[in-house]
Structure formats: C-alpha cells, structure tokens
Amino acid sequence: IAGITQAPTSQILAAGRRMTLRCTQDMRHNAMYWYRQDLGLGLRLIHYSNTAGTTGKGEVPDGYSVSRANTDDFPLTLASAVPSQTSVYFCASSPTGTSGQETQYFGPGTRLLVL
Amino acid sequence: GQNIDQPTEMTATEGAIVQINCTYQTSGFNGLFWYQQHAGEAPTFLSYNVLDGLEEKGRFSSFLSRSKGYSYLLLKELQMKDSASYLCAPMDSNYQLIWGAGTKLIIKP
Numbered sequence: 001i002a003g004i005t006q007a008p009t010s011q012i013l014a015a016g017r018r019m020t021l022r023c024t025q026d027m028r029h030n031a032m033y034w035y036r037q038d039l040g041l042g043l044r045l046i047h048y049s050n051t052a053g054t055t056g057k058g059e060v061p062d063g064y065s066v067s068r069a070n071t072d073d074f075p076l077t078l079a080s081a082v083p084s085q086t087s088v089y090f091c092a093s094s095p096t097g098t099s100g101q102e103t104q105y106f107g108p109g110t111r112l113l114v115l
Numbered sequence: 116g117q118n119i120d121q122p123t124e125m126t127a128t129e130g131a132i133v134q135i136n137c138t139y140q141t142s143g144f145n146g147l148f149w150y151q152q153h154a155g156e157a158p159t160f161l162s163y164n165v166l167d168g169l170e171e172k173g174r175f176s177s178f179l180s181r182s183k184g185y186s187y188l189l190l191k192e193l194q195m196k197d198s199a200s201y202l203c204a205p206m207d208s209n210y211q212l213i214w215g216a217g218t219k220l221i222i223k224p
Contacts, residue, residue, distance in 0.1 A: 003188060035214075043158070043204075043214040098210055101165060109157055
C-alpha cells in the first residue's frame with residue numbers, strides 16, 4: 001500500500017507555463033487537500049475536496065485550480081505560473097473531511113521553482 | 116481572525132525534556148493536532164486532543180486547555196532523531212486544520 005503519491009518530485013518551470021501537479025491515494029479517503037508550504041509560514045490550504053465531484057477553495061486559491069473526477073486522484077493545475085508560486089506543495093487526504101479526530105495523511109511533496 | 120503562535124526555534128540536549136507551547140485562536144474548535152516534520156519530508160501525525168487535559172503516548176505527551184486556547188507538546192528522553200519541526204494545528208468549525216509555522220527543535224549531544 002503506497003498511501004499517497006505525488007508527481008513530479010521536483011520541477012523547475014518557466015513563468016507563464018502551465019503545470020499540473022499530480023496526487024493519487026489508495027486509501028479510499030473521501031477528503032483530499034492541497035497545501036503549499038513556504039519558509040516561515042504554516043501550511044496554507046489551496047483547495048480541498050470532501051468527495052469526488054466536489055471541490056472547495058482554501059485560504060490561497062488564486063492562480064490554482066483542481067478537479068476531482070474520482071476518489072483516488074486530485075490534480076492541482078497552475079494555469080500560468082508566476083515566481084510567487086515557488087513553494088513546496090503537499091497533497092493530503094483524510095477519511096471524510098467532515099469529522100474531528102481525523103488524521104490527515106500527507107504525500108511526499110512536490111518542490112516547484114518558477115523562474 | 117484565526118491565529119496560531121508557537122516559538123520559531125528551540126534547542127535541547129539529548130536525554131532531556133522539552134515543552135513546545137502553542138496558543139491559538141480559531142473560528143470554532145474541533146480539536147488540536149500536533150505533527151512532526153523532518154527537514155525535506157512530509158508532516159506526520161503525532162497526537163490529537165479534543166478534551167482538556169494530558170494525552171500520553173510513549174515519550175510524547177500533549178496537553179490542551181480549551182478555555183485558554185493553549186496546548187503544549189512534551190517530549191521526554193530526547194533522541195537525536197527528534198530533531199525536526201513540530202507543527203501545531205487546531206481544527207476549526209469547518210473541520211479545516213489551521214497550521215502554525217512550526218517550531219524547529221534542535222537536539223544537541
């Protein structure tokens with residue numbers, strides 16, 4: 001059982017390019033999340049999904065879009081990358097997203113550098 | 116607004132005890148999580164508190180006071196592998212985790 005996988009592991013991207021970060025989980029969790037982590041700041045929620053077919057905006061959604069076509073996959077797309085999107089991106093999942101005491105499980109992260 | 120406050124960095128000696136404090140303000144409250152994050156790795160779950168008091172799990176314990184908006188993580192018998200960042204994350208009324216910037220713990224021999 002892999003848990004959560006993310007691809008790519010790292011990427012250097014030219015500003016203005018489109019990029020999709022992939023996230024797949026095999027735990028049959030309903031809820032999935034995308035965070036970005038920057039030095040000196042806490043994890044910030046970009047988008048989330050509590051079930052296949054639905055998505056919601058987090059704290060910092062601008063410049064990002066997501067889709068949730070099925071339970072396992074939750075890709076994050078940067079339509080036109082800008083240098084301020086340089087960050088480490090973590091995907092996470094939890095069983096329902098609508099209950100306390102639900103641990104979020106994290107993927108290994110994608111390190112993105114936008115030049 | 117929502118706010119999490121924890122020390123940026125702490126240093127402790129191998130074999131000693133260290134307490135990492137966290138104060139928080141959230142819109143609603145559904146418990147508080149502590150995660151450990153080693154450099155270059157993903158956060159991993161350590162503990163969860165929803166009721167006031169102390170939860171003990173091996174060398175790690177976590178305390179919560181809801182009325183004071185306060186939690187701490189207590190690490191005993193420190194080992195070099197405990198060098199990591201420790202993230203405090205209360206859960207708000209929408210079941211979203213609000214993350215602190217983390218406390219970087221440096222263990223010295």
